[in-house]
Amino acid sequence: MIIEDRNHLPQELEDIPAEKLQLAGKDNYRDEAFATAPIGFYRDAFRRLRKNKVSMASLIAILVIILLAIVVPEISGYTYVQQNVDQKYLPPKIPGLEKLGIADGTRVMTNRKKSSISDPTRFPEGSVLEIVREYQAGKRIAVDVKVDYYKYCGVPEGVYHWFGTDYLGRDILTRLFRGTRISLLIALLSVVTNLIIGVIYGSVAGYYGGRIDMFLTHFAEVLDGLPYIVVTILFMMLFGAGIVSIVLALTVTGWIGTARLTRAQFYRFKGREYVLSARTMGVPDRRLIFRHILPNTVGPLITRAMIAVPGAIFSESFLAYIGLGIMPPEPSIGILLSSGQSVLLQYPYLTLFPAVLISVLMVAFNMLSNGLRDAMDPNHRGEE
C-alpha cells in the first residue's frame, strides 16, 4: 500500500488507535541473545552422524562383526587349529536352515561307479540321498549322487560345521572369526601406529616450519614416491611372516598421509590470531601444540583413520594372496580367501564366507567414514 499524501490517509489508517502509535519502549527492543545453548563441535557432529541412517547401519554392522570376532572362536566348540583328516571339506551345515535344504551338509558327487554306491564301506548306510544322473562312461555305468556328506564321512549325528571345514578338517566358522580378529587387529595396530608417527612428524614440521620443515617434508616426499606395493613387499620379505611384520610393513609409508594432513592443519592454524595472542602471552610450545592447535586437527584425523582401516584390511589380504601373510596355522581373512580361492570351483563355500565378510566390512568402514567426514565438515555445522 502506498500512501500518496500523508495528510489524507485512508480510513483504516485514520482509525488506528493512538496508543498503538506510541513508542514500544525498551521492553521490546533488545539485542537478542542466542536462543539456543551452544553445542560443542563433537556433539554437533555426532548428532548429525546419528541422523545418517547409512552410517548408523554401517556402525552397527562393524560392531556386530567385532562382537562375533570376539565371541565366536570361544564358543564355537572348535579351535582354529583343531584338525580332523577324516572330516575334510565338509560342506556347511547349520541347524534349522538344514531343513530348508540350504546348508544341509549335502553334496553332489559326480562320476561314481554305480555299483559302488551300494557298497556300505564306500557309501555308509543312509548317506546316499538321491541319484541325480545316470550315464554311460566308457565301459561302466556312472552316476552322480547327492550324498549326506556328513554321514558319508562318518561324522556323528549332531555335529555341525556351520560354514563347513577346510582341507585339514578345521572348522571354517571358528577360523573365519579368528581370522577376522587377526585382520582387525592388524588394521587397528597399523592405523594407530601410522597416526602416532604421522601426527608427531607433521606437528614438528608444521609447528617449527623453516629448515626443519623443509627437510622433513622433502624426506617424506621422497619416501612417498616409492611405489607402495614394492615397499610393502620388500619389508615383508625383510621382516618375515607375522602380525608385527605386517603392521611394520604397512607403517613404512603409511604415516605420510597423516603427517601431511597434520602439517597442513598446523600451517592453517598457527597463524591465527588466537594462537599468536597465546604465544605473546608466553604460552610454552608444548602447550600451544597440544591445547591450541592439535584439537583442530582431530576431526580430519579421525576421518582419515577411519578410511585407513579398510585400506589396511585390504593390504593384509593382498599380502596373504601373494604368499607374504601371517604365519600358519593362524588364519586371517586374506589367508582364508586365498586358500579358498585355490579350490574355488570345487568348494566355493570356502571362498564365499570370507568374501562376504570382507566385503561387508569394507563397505561398512567406507560408508561410516563418508558419514563421519560429512558430519565433521565444518561447512555443515548447525545443519540438521
Added chain:
Amino acid sequence: MLKYILGRIGAMLLTIFLVMTLSFWIIRLMPMTIFENPEVSPEVQYKLEERMHLHEPKIVQYYYFLEGIILKGDFGTSVKLRPGMDVFDIIMVRIQPTMVLNFFSLLVSIPLGILAGTVAALRRNTWLDHVISFAIVIFISVPSFVFASLLQYCLTFLWPVFPTLYNAQAPNVWQAFRSMILPITALSLGPIATIARYLRGELIETLSSEYMLLARTKGLTQNEATWSHAFRNSMVPIANTIIPMITGIMGGSLVIEKLFSVPGEGGLLVDSIMAGDHFLTVALLIFYSLISLITILVVDISYGIIDPRIRIGGGK
C-alpha cells in the same frame, strides 16, 4: 614447462635409485642364503658365488649391483626358479600379458569412470545418480580379488560364458582376448568407481562455482557452460586419482594374474617370493617401480599441459 618436466624426471630417477638401493640392502640383510643348490658341489658353488662377488664386502657388492643394472642392464641370474637363466630374459618373456592386462584396465577404466561420474553429477539426486553412487561404494570397497572369484565362479562355472583361465595357446587373437576379459573386468571395477566418485564430486562443485554462473550471465546456455567450463575444469584434478589408481591396478594385477593363471610378471613375482629367488624378486620389483613411475610421469606431464597454473608456474 621444461623445468617442470626435468624436475619430474629427476624425481623419478631418484626414486628408482632409492628402490634399487632399498632392494639391495634388504635382500642382503635377510637371514637367508642367497645361493644354495644341493646338487652343486661346494667348489663349484664357491666359484659361482665368487663370480657373483658374494665374498667381497657388502659395499663393493652394492657397487657391482648398481653397475650391472645401470651400465649393462644386468640384473643377475635366477638361482632358484630357473637356475642359471638371466633374470632380464625371464622378465622379458612374460612382459606381454602383464602389459595387456594393465593397459586395457586403464583404457577401460578412465572413459567408463568419466562417463559414470558425469552422468551421476548431471542427474544429481535422481534415481540414476543414486544407483551409480551405490555401485561406486560397492566397487570401491570390495577388493578386486573378491570380484575375480565371483566372476570366475559365476561366468566360467555356473554359466560358462568365458574360459576359466588365461589361454596362452589361443588359436587367434579374439580367443586370447576373450580369456582376458574377466581379469580385466575384475581389475577395472574399482578404478572405474574411483574415477566416477571423484569426477562426480568435482563436477558438482564446479557446476555451482561462480565462474559457471558468470559463464551463464554472459549468455552461454547451460549446456555450453557445462561443457566448456565445468567439464573441462573438473577433468584437471582427475590426474590426482589416476596416479594412486595406477598403483592400485598394478597391485591388483599381481593377484589377478595368479587367480586367472595369466603367465605375466605378477605370477612370476609371487613365485619368486615363495621360492626365495631374490635376484628375480628384486628385478621384478624394480620393473614394477619403473612401470608405475613412468606412468606417473606421463600423467604428471599431461597434467602440466592441461593446467596452465603448473605450466607457467607461480599462482595457485
Added chain:
Amino acid sequence: MAQETILNVRDLRVSFRAYGGTVQAVRGISFDLRRGETVAIVGESGSGKSVTSKAIMGILPSNASVDAGTIMYDGVDLAHAPENVMHDIRGKRIGLVFQDPLSSLNPIMKVGKQITEVLTRKGMDRKQARAKALQLMKDVGIPEAERRINQYPFQFSGGMRQRIVIAIALAGDPEIMICDEPTTALDVTVQAKILELINALKAERSLSVIFITHDLGVVAQMADRICVMYAGKIVEMGTAEEIFLQPAHPYTWALLSSMPDLDTRDRLAAIPGAPPNMIHPPKGDAFAPRNPYALNIDFEEEPPVFRLSETHYAATWLLHPKAAKVDMPESLARRIQRMKEAGGRA
C-alpha cells in the same frame, strides 16, 4: 536526467526451499531503473539484494523460485521468460559483474577466451572477436592488453581481475549493467579505482547501472537513486540526496550512523541484533525488534509506504501523522548538518 524507464520490477517475491523450510528471501519489492541512471540497492547480507540481481538475470539456483511479481524489460517479463529468451538477454542486453573476481573467472581459461567466448559462439569471427576483446581490455584500463590477453586469471592482481570481469560483462554491449558488490573483495585503494571505472564506463556507454552493496559509503559516489533493503523489502527509496540528507526510516538512520566518517567524534553506532530468520519472518515490521524507535503497531502490522516527495518513499509507521514524534538520533543529525555545510554528498 533522462526519465525513460527501461527496467521495471513490480512486487517481486522470491523464495528458497531450504532444509528447515521456505526462506522468503525477497518479499514484494518494486523499483524501476531509468535510462542512464545508477540505482543502488543497499542492505545487510541476507537482505535479499543479491537474490534480486540473480532474479533479474534469470540465474536463480534450482531451489529458488519467483513466486510473484514481474521484471519487465523491453516488453519481456524476465521473471517468467523461458531459457532461450534469457540467453539473448544475458550478456547482450544486461551484463552482470560479480562480487569476487577470484572465483568468478575460470582459472584454466585464457582471459581473452573468456571475454570472446560468447561473441564467437554467437557468430563473430575470431579476428573480430579478438580485436573487440583487446578494445574492451583497453577500455577497462588493462595495460599491455596484447600481451595480457593470452594470460590466465592467476597472472592478474585482484583489481585487474575485476576489470576483466567487467570487460566480460560489457562484451555483449549491454545497456544495463548490474554490479553485485563489485568492490567488496578488493583492497580499499583498488576499490576507488574500480568505482571510478564503473562511473566512466557508464558515461561513455550510456549504461544504466544497478549497483548492489552493503556499503553506503560506496553508494555516495555512485548512485543517483538508492533503495534501502531490509529483510526482503525495500524500506526506503529516494534520490541520493534524500537518503543521505533526509533519511526517514529508522533502519536508514541506523545504517548511516554505522558508517565511518572522518569528522565524527561520536561512537559509531552498531545495529544491535541480527537480521531476522527469513523462514518465519516476524509479524509487522521486520526491523521492529532491532529498532529503538519501534512503535507498538510495528509488532503487529506492516507499515504502509508513505510518499514523502516525487522520488522519496519510506515504509515506517513513524510517518503516520498521529504517530509519536521521533527525530533521528542527534549524532546523525549533526553529521548531516556537516555534510550539508560541506555542500556535497557525503
